[in-house]
Amino acid sequence: MTKYSKQSRFLVAVDCIVFGFDGETLKLLLIKRSFNPEKDKWSLMGGFVQASESLDQAANRILKQLTGLEGVYLEQMYSFGETNRDPIERTISVSYFALVDIHKYEKQISTDFHAEWVPLKRIPKLIFDHQDMVELAKKSIRYKAALHPILFELLPSRFTLPQLQTLYESVFNTSIDKRNFSKRVLATGLLIKLNDKDKAGSKRGAYYYQLNMQKYYANFQAFINIIPNPDSLQN
Amino acid sequence: MTKYSKQSRFLVAVDCIVFGFDGETLKLLLIKRSFNPEKDKWSLMGGFVQASESLDQAANRILKQLTGLEGVYLEQMYSFGETNRDPIERTISVSYFALVDIHKYEKQISTDFHAEWVPLKRIPKLIFDHQDMVELAKKSIRYKAALHPILFELLPSRFTLPQLQTLYESVFNTSIDKRNFSKRVLATGLLIKLNDKDKAGSKRGAYYYQLNMQKYYANFQAFINIIPNPDSLQN
DNA sequence: TAACAATAGTGTATAAATCACACTAATATT
DNA sequence: AATATTAGTGTGATTTATACACTATTGTTA
Secondary structure, eight states: OOOOTTSOOBEEEEEEEEEEEOSSOEEEEEEEOOSSSSTTSEEOEEEEOOTTSOHHHHHHHHHHHHHOOOSOEEEEEEEEOOTTSSSSSOEEEEEEEEEOOHHHHHHHHHHHSSEEEEEGGGOOOOSTTHHHHHHHHHHHHHHHHHHSOGGGGGSOSSEEHHHHHHHHHHHHTSOOOHHHHHHHHHHTTOEEEEEEEEOSSOSSOEEEEEEOHHHHHHTSSSOOOSSSSGGGGOO | OOOOTTSOOBEEEEEEEEEEEOSSOEEEEEEEOOSSSSTTSEEOEEEEOOTTOOHHHHHHHHHHHHHOOOSOEEEEEEEEOOTTSSSSSOEEEEEEEEEEOHHHHHHHHHHHSSEEEEEGGGOOOOSTTHHHHHHHHHHHHHHHHHHSOGGGGGSOSSEEHHHHHHHHHHHHTSOOOHHHHHHHHHHTTOEEEEEEEEOSSOSSOEEEEEEOHHHHHHTSSSOOOSSSSGGGGOO
């Protein structure tokens, strides 16, 4: 059968907004572009989709190539298709956001690749419409995290309640009463309390918890109420 | 400056999942394809993105061309990019869902175009991965409608509470106590009660309501609780 | 080695939201 | 005039959310 001969064909890119959390601050992984146009400007991780791969495969490949990251939480977000968003040639970009445990990758990223963790509050000017992508990604994770337990993807496999609370407070840019916070998270049944403590953050030490992976996967689609009235917290 | 010479370029399509509600049943607008491949098979509204238009513009154009629909609620949903999803040539499809007032368009659609409203429960086999798109669209509107007042887009500008309730009951495939339902919807402050009644649906007649457009637009992003525990209603 | 400083951990009473539930009202039809 | 059909309304019980403050632990320091 013949091809669709009269139609235009376009470059299709994938761009990844990669979030990390170092225990205090939410960060994005950015790279200095190594090729034209906009060489040496800050950019999201991106690359063109190849003929042989699906969009998801492209996103995973690009993330792996540019940062070494593999097997991380990656979710398609939105497709950007303004005709002039790339000045060289029309490119449609399918954006993904990723949530990674920053500690696993911190060293290898900055040495092997020209990628850097930048605090979300101090994102430099980015190329093309990457700024818009970042804004949308911030909204998207806040929205999703208000309903689903995705933020655990940003933490190491063992974490403390104070760490978890700090993470929620950063994402939602608010402060939460710790008694109510712990009641709510424990009520989800997602956490398993361990016997040892993290002594790094305080003299007394805080108990480690880990995810109950069974329940985590089973309840991922269910709505969960860690942040009440999240819409009143927009900013 | 030169183009990105070594990269592959792809066809990019837009496919629209168009929902309508006739007062009793949720329906999708489908068309019989008028061209190959898969001529005469059932399909979603789709078409290729042109060089001169953005994705949103393409979606609006295609909807207009194939159905005459214009100015309807249209929201980008997800991009489908499996390499072999179109057997003729690789095509990346950006899907949109639309919510329309079925009465406004019912006649003009079936006469001017080869489009047809089909009950959601009786969707025929569709071409390519359009079945997947429909499944995702059903999930998407249910998810969104659990949190935001989008379902009003499916109703005429004047509607009764019984109509609204039937709509929610169809979307969530459940039944709701009408006392609690009316309390909840009226508590949103989104509805204005009118002085006349719809006498078509019953002898007594039910009061018409209309949307308070101010509040509707202002509160669109806010979370709203018309359906409690929507996750317990999945199916 | 006792006092101090710093963070972790816990409970209760009040307010608000949600839920379950049944009767009367209006009117077209017979 | 009786009947059938759908619209409209209120309350009490339960659950959930909120506000709020003190004790526990332990490394550091005087």
